[in-house]
Amino acid sequence: MGQLKTLHSVDQQDNQQPQDDMPVQLRIDNVSLRFPKPDGGEFTALKDICMEVRDQEFAVIVGPSGCGKSSLLYLTAGLNSPSEGEISVAGERVTGPGPERGMVFQGYTLFPWLTVRENIEFGLKRKKVPAAERKDIVDFYLHEVGLDNFADNYPKQLSGGMKQRVAIARALANDPKILLMDEPFGALDSQTRLQMQQLLLRIWEHKKKTVVFVTHDIDEAILLADRVFVMGSKPGHIRRILNVDIPHPRTLDLAMEPEFIALKREVMDLLHDDLNEIH
Amino acid sequence: MSNSVIKNCMTPREELPRQLVLSTGVIAWLVLILAWVLLAASDIVPDMFLPSPVQVFEAGVRLAENGTLMTHIWSSFKVVIIGFVISSAVAVPVGLLMGSFRIVQAFLEPLVNFIRYLPVTSFVPLFILWIGIGIEQRVTVIIFGVFFQQLVMISDVSRGVSKDLMQAAYTLGSSRRDVVMHVIAPASLPGVLDTLRVTIGWAWTYLVVAELVAASSGLGYISLKAMRGFQVDVIFLAIVIIGILGLITDQFFRILRARLSAWAS
Numbered sequence: 001m002g003q004l005k006t007l008h009s010v011d012q013q014d015n016q017q018p019q020d021d022m023p024v025q026l027r028i029d030n031v032s033l034r035f036p037k038p039d040g041g042e043f044t045a046l047k048d049i050c051m052e053v054r055d056q057e058f059a060v061i062v063g064p065s066g067c068g069k070s071s072l073l074y075l076t077a078g079l080n081s082p083s084e085g086e087i088s089v090a091g092e093r094v095t096g097p098g099p100e101r102g103m104v105f106q107g108y109t110l111f112p113w114l115t116v117r118e119n120i121e122f123g124l125k126r127k128k129v130p131a132a133e134r135k136d137i138v139d140f141y142l143h144e145v146g147l148d149n150f151a152d153n154y155p156k157q158l159s160g161g162m163k164q165r166v167a168i169a170r171a172l173a174n175d176p177k178i179l180l181m182d183e184p185f186g187a188l189d190s191q192t193r194l195q196m197q198q199l200l201l202r203i204w205e206h207k208k209k210t211v212v213f214v215t216h217d218i219d220e221a222i223l224l225a226d227r228v229f230v231m232g233s234k235p236g237h238i239r240r241i242l243n244v245d246i247p248h249p250r251t252l253d254l255a256m257e258p259e260f261i262a263l264k265r266e267v268m269d270l271l272h273d274d275l276n277e278i279h
Numbered sequence: 280m281s282n283s284v285i286k287n288c289m290t291p292r293e294e295l296p297r298q299l300v301l302s303t304g305v306i307a308w309l310v311l312i313l314a315w316v317l318l319a320a321s322d323i324v325p326d327m328f329l330p331s332p333v334q335v336f337e338a339g340v341r342l343a344e345n346g347t348l349m350t351h352i353w354s355s356f357k358v359v360i361i362g363f364v365i366s367s368a369v370a371v372p373v374g375l376l377m378g379s380f381r382i383v384q385a386f387l388e389p390l391v392n393f394i395r396y397l398p399v400t401s402f403v404p405l406f407i408l409w410i411g412i413g414i415e416q417r418v419t420v421i422i423f424g425v426f427f428q429q430l431v432m433i434s435d436v437s438r439g440v441s442k443d444l445m446q447a448a449y450t451l452g453s454s455r456r457d458v459v460m461h462v463i464a465p466a467s468l469p470g471v472l473d474t475l476r477v478t479i480g481w482a483w484t485y486l487v488v489a490e491l492v493a494a495s496s497g498l499g500y501i502s503l504k505a506m507r508g509f510q511v512d513v514i515f516l517a518i519v520i521i522g523i524l525g526l527i528t529d530q531f532f533r534i535l536r537a538r539l540s541a542w543a544s
Contacts, residue, residue, distance in 0.1 A: 079446050099452030109447035113465045113542045122461075123451035154542045167447075174451060 025210040026053040026076065026178055031085035033071055033236075044235035045071050049085070051229060051238060053178075056208035060225035062215055064271055068236025069214045070106075073182050076212065077103045090177045099123055102171030106183040108163045110155040116142070116166050117151040123174035141169035144203055161192040165199065172203070178210040185220070194252055197223055205248050218267045222260055223250060230267055232274040239270050330512040335519065338512040342501075352520060354496040355486055358414060359528075362421030363482045370426050371471055374433025379463050384434065395427035399485055403492050412493035417486065424485035425478050432478070436470030437463050469540040476532035483525045 033046040045068040053059040063069045074080045076087055078097040087094040089101055102123075110119050117138050124134045142148050145165035155163055164184050171179055185193040197220060204211060204224075215221055221228050225244045232239040246259060254260050287293040312332060318324055319331035330338075342348035376383045402423060410416040440463050448462045490499025498517040505513035537544070 077446075077450050079449065097446070097449035099450070101450060103447070103450040105443060105447060107443050109441075109443045111444060111447075111462070111465070113468070113540065122448070126452040126454075126457055126461075156542060170451065180450075 022055040022057070024052045025055040025057070025090055026051075026059075026212065027088045028052070028072070028076070029086045029088075031072070031075060031082045031087060033068065033075065033080075034083045046075075046082075047235040047237050049236070049238060051241075053210060053212060053227075055210055058204060058211045058213065058224055058226045059229060060213045060215060060221040060227070061229045061231060062218060062221040062267060062271075063231030063236070064233050064274055065216060067231045067233035067274075069216075069231050070182050071236070073103070073180050073212065073214050076178075077101050077180050099127065099174045100177045101180060102174050102176030102178070103180040103182065104164065104167045104171050104184040106186050108155070108160070108167070108187075110163055110166055110170070112155050115152050115154055116147060116158070119155070119166055120170045120173050122170060127174070137173050138169075141173050144172070144206070145169045145199065159192075160188050161196055164188065164196060168200070168203070172207075172209070176209075178212065181211065181213040183215055184213075186215070186217075193217075193220070198252065200224065201248070201250055218264055218271075219255055221267065222263050223252070223254060228263075228267060230270045232270075232277070239274065242266060327509065328511060330515055334512045335515045338510070338516045339520075342513070342516070347501075351497055351501050352524070354494075354500075355490065355498045355521075356524060358417045358489070358497065359421060359479070359482050359486050359524075361414075362418040362486075363425060363479055365418070366422045366426040366429060366482075367475055367478075370429035371433055374430045374471075375437045375459070375464060375467060377430065377434035378437030378440075378467075379459055387430070388434075391427050391430055395431060399424040400488055403489065407493050412495075416493060417489040417497075420489035421482050421485045424488075425482050428481065429474055429478050432474040433467070433471055436474060437467045439470065440466040469536060469543040472532055472536040472540065476529060476536070479528045479532065480525055483521055483528075487521065 028049050028051045031046060031049040032044065035043045035045060037043050049072060051059075061069045061072065071080070075082050076089070076094065078094045078101065094101070111122065114122065120138045120141055121134045124137060129137070138151075139148075142151055145168060147162060147165055147169070150158065150162065155166070158166070167184070185196045188196060201224060213221075213224055222244055228242045228244060229238055230240045230242065231237065242263060244263060246254060246257075284295070284299065287295055315332055319326070319329050339348065373383075373387075377387055378384070399420060403420060406416050406419050406423075410419055444466060445458050445462050448458050453461065486497070487499040487502075490497040491503050494500040498521055502514045502517040505511070505517070
């Protein structure tokens with residue numbers, strides 16, 4: 001029950017922006033990623049990436065396709081190793097995948113042979129959490145993502161948005177130190193995507209997790225982020241880091257505000273510059 | 280029959296009413312049996328070569344009454360099941376490992392791909408010399424015929440498991456062992472059951488091969504004996520019974536798959 005108690009106590013705190021005095025949760029230190037090319041040469045996907053994300057911060061990485069933003073997330077998850085440099089989460093060097101770095105993937109990765117409930121408790125079972133406690137945690141997150149009535153359904157019976165909601169619940173149920181999200185709403189239709197952004201904001205406002213969220217959707221980036229990391233390509237690098245000083249709770253109406261539009265302009269210009277430099 | 284149903288019959292991949300599907304299947308059987316009856320009644324094929332369905336049925340009753348039919352059916356069934364279970368019990372885990380671990384694949388694949396193209400029939404004389412003509416010999420023929428095919432098919436099934444699912448499992452705290460046991464194995468289950476369903480059909484084929492050469496009981500054995508005595512009705516009976524037994528084992532795996540992996544369909 002320990003996990004649930006902290007969840008509720010965080011609920012009661014107020015939601016001002018404490019990041020500046022929070023400890024660094026993710027540190028990416030001079031990371032490069034290279035692949036051998038078939039012609040014998042080398043392809044540099046990421047070059048000298050340095051970034052820090054503070055505890056409870058919502059960081060969004062936005063960039064043109066092929067800039068290596070997903071690769072950076074996979075490196076953080078430990079699903080791939082950097083050619084150079086080091087990544088650490090909560091002071092511990094990343095050497096492989098682990099439950100303290102939860103991930104929500106772009107494609108649907110629910111286990112189709114498990115029900116919604118069994119999917120969400122998958123990580124808890126690996127950690128050998130007792131059944132009664134598992135049930136409490138699963139019930140809590142089922143409620144958080146609004147799927148209380150779908151606990152016993154199989155993934156094939158769910159819509160795309162519902163599947164990603166389960167994937168979010170599954171990652172959070174493990175109580176990771178950091179939540180990595182790789183274009184999780186990229187495959188959804190635009191209406192569902194807006195709903196999911198709201199849902200994610202609400203969950204994050206409840207329970208401040210450190211999140212690193214990758215997207216190519218500028219609106220999505222600004223709506224969700226405390227800070228936007230704008231990447232450029234060939235090779236992938238961080239172009240600019242923008243603060244989004246818009247207080248929570250945020251809603252979709254934000255997209256009409258001058259602050260939002262100014263930030264959007266800035267990100268668009270950065271991405272356009274990147275395109276022009278390549279061509 | 281309304282126009283829309285006719286149109287659906289002509290449209291690729293279009294579903295049809297269940298009753299129409301069932302009755303069409305029944306009609307196919309009726310056509311076959313009718314053709315058989317007509318051919319047997321006519322003078323095109325002499326009676327001694329083609330018995331009528333009634334004669335085959337009578338042969339069945341005759342052999343069932345003195346108990347020999349059940350003995351032979353049981354003898355054949357036993358061989359198929361023992362051979363198939365032994366083969367599957369090894370092929371399923373080894374196939375999963377072969378599909379999961381590149382090193383196991385590298386070790387086994389060249390060997391297995393050689394052996395599985397060797398004609399099983401050519402090994403029968405060798406098996407008779409080595410093992411004799413008891414039930415062990417027939418079981419060996421079935422294992423030899425089925426095992427290597429199962430291994431390759433199951434290894435392909437488990438290699439087809441989405442890497443995304445495995446990566447998701449790792450980020451949820453799975454060990455490598457967990458990924459094999461809790462991702463690759465359950466994800467492969469529908470494909471494994473499909474493989475078993477296909478290969479049990481082959482097991483029936485190899486059974487007859489084994490029994491025709493060396494056996495003192497079984498459906499293949501009674502066909503061979505019937506040939507010597509020119510009892511074409513008994514040969515037909517053996518063929519029909521093997522067909523029915525094959526159909527039963529096939530349906531068994533079809534139902535098992537529907538039960539165990541409803542999530543996949």
